[in-house]
Amino acid sequence: MYEDDNERREEMNESTPVVPRPHYTSYQYTSSPGAGVHIPEGPAPAQGPKNKKKKPGFFRKALVSVALGLIFGLCAGGAFYLVNVLTDTKTEAEADIPVSGKKEISVTETTDRISNGDKKITTTTAGSAKTTVTDVTKVAADVTPAVVAITNDMVITGTTWFGQEIQQQSEASGSGIIVGEDDDELLIVTNEHVVSDATTLSVQFVDGSVAEANFKGQDKAADIAVIAVEFDSLSQNTIDAIKIATLGDSESLEVGEPVIAIGNALGYGQSVTTGIVSALNRTIELDNGEHALIQTDAAINPGNSGGALLNIDGELIGINEAKAGGNGIEGMGYAIPISTARPIIEELMNKSTKKKVEEGKQAYLGIAGVAVARDVADTYDMPEGIYLAQVESGSPADEAGLKKGDIITKFDGQSVSSMEELKDLMQYYEAGEEVEVTVQTQKDGGYAEEKHTVKLGAKSET
Numbered sequence: 485m486y487e488d489d490n491e492r493r494e495e496m497n498e499s500t501p502v503v504p505r506p507h508y509t510s511y512q513y514t515s516s517p518g519a520g521v522h523i524p525e526g527p528a529p530a531q532g533p534k535n536k537k538k539k540p541g542f543f544r545k546a547l548v549s550v551a552l553g554l555i556f557g558l559c560a561g562g563a564f565y566l567v568n569v570l571t572d573t574k575t576e577a578e579a580d581i582p583v584s585g586k587k588e589i590s591v592t593e594t595t596d597r598i599s600n601g602d603k604k605i606t607t608t609t610a611g612s613a614k615t616t617v618t619d620v621t622k623v624a625a626d627v628t629p630a631v632v633a634i635t636n637d638m639v640i641t642g643t644t645w646f647g648q649e650i651q652q653q654s655e656a657s658g659s660g661i662i663v664g665e666d667d668d669e670l671l672i673v674t675n676e677h678v679v680s681d682a683t684t685l686s687v688q689f690v691d692g693s694v695a696e697a698n699f700k701g702q703d704k705a706a707d708i709a710v711i712a713v714e715f716d717s718l719s720q721n722t723i724d725a726i727k728i729a730t731l732g733d734s735e736s737l738e739v740g741e742p743v744i745a746i747g748n749a750l751g752y753g754q755s756v757t758t759g760i761v762s763a764l765n766r767t768i769e770l771d772n773g774e775h776a777l778i779q780t781d782a783a784i785n786p787g788n789s790g791g792a793l794l795n796i797d798g799e800l801i802g803i804n805e806a807k808a809g810g811n812g813i814e815g816m817g818y819a820i821p822i823s824t825a826r827p828i829i830e831e832l833m834n835k836s837t838k839k840k841v842e843e844g845k846q847a848y849l850g851i852a853g854v855a856v857a858r859d860v861a862d863t864y865d866m867p868e869g870i871y872l873a874q875v876e877s878g879s880p881a882d883e884a885g886l887k888k889g890d891i892i893t894k895f896d897g898q899s900v901s902s903m904e905e906l907k908d909l910m911q912y913y914e915a916g917e918e919v920e921v922t923v924q925t926q927k928d929g930g931y932a933e934e935k936h937t938v939k940l941g942a943k944s945e946t
């Protein structure tokens with residue numbers, strides 16, 4: 485035995501690396517034609533002299549060939565006619581079905597069409613092979629008006645080689661789904677990562693019109709956000725063109741069930757892809773934590789985040805969130821189950837709409853903190869959130885009862901895990917507003933949840 489390939493190469497005096505054999509699944513690898521065929525050894529049998537026979541004339545052979553062809557044609561035609569009479573079916577000349585050896589595969593195709601309202605499911609059977617082809621034109625036509633394209637204008641901060649901090653304007657694209665309305669606004673759900681760090685948000689509807697959007701609320705841990713567009717900013721034509729999505733039940737999904745994804749793939753505008761439910765409750769690790777998601781082979785591409793995953797009835801059963809990438813990986817997209825997202829969406833929809841507050845009017849808490857990331861939380865058995873390293877005396881946080889060592893997990897019901905996230909949220913709050921701050925505080929050798937009502941102060945007080 486060899487400890488490694490280098491030792492093996494040295495002993496074999498090889499100058500090139502050892503290349504592993506190719507691995508073929510479910511197929512036998514043959515290096516040359518006829519490999520694996522056993523040919524008996526031994527002398528070849530003796531061959532005596534061959535008697536030469538007189539070859540028949542050309543016309544005699546031609547007549548024999550024609551006669552045999554006519555007989556074969558009559559027999560074959562009669563056989564096919566009898567089969568058609570007995571089975572009452574038609575053969576498909578275009579059927580592209582391979583026949584190998586003596587294996588018999590029927591070339592007769594039958595189609596069963598099942599009508600369910602305006603939705604049609606076509607099942608095509610060829611021999612023992614069965615393929616389900618789903619017509620999704622009506623689903624696409626019905627649901628596309630409920631899906632929007634979202635553009636996130638943001639400022640990215642970076643550092644040069646010389647340590648100088650620079651800022652650059654950037655733009656990102658995503659998708660959203662119209663899930664409700666109130667008297668003044670249209671409500672749209674998307675992924676939190678689609679709208680995070682936005683300086684401005686714009687939404688493009690199915691008719692091509694664009695409107696500015698504001699925040700209702702976001703939950704980073706769940707990667708869900710709700711944004712709002714004022715009806716006053718929309719034309720009547722746009723209002724007539726759009727519609728509200730119907731929420732389905734992701735708990736009733738089955739593996740193998742057909743699904744449709746609609747979203748703003750690559751920022752080009754709405755596109756439709758189809759596939760099946762590949763797996764349910766698939767746990768994957770994302771930047772914002774662990775998620776139990778629907779796995780699908782419907783194409784999910786950059787820009788699809790926040791878009792719709794639908795069942796064959798056109799009901800929203802998932803919010804597209806992520807895909808697996810890398811060499812050799814295909815068809816592994818993931819969506820947040822709507823049954824998981826529904827209570828979060830309802831909570832965020834009922835929050836007051838937030839608009840960015842002018843400089844000088846923005847609120848402050850009066851704290852200094854550091855993020856407790858997941859690896860730190862696991863190592864030291866601490867909750868994830870913002871560890872309060874300092875609470876200013878007499879500040880809004882101090883007066884509300886927050887203290888050094890507390891870990892903020894939610895601000896106004898929205899998950900936060902870093903000071904940057906908290907600062908982004910506080911851009912939408914004015915001094916004097918009251919918000920609920922959820923913390924984990926040390927108690928009895930562990931942590932216990934507490935909720936504090938904080939009256940935000942003016943930023944100029946810092």
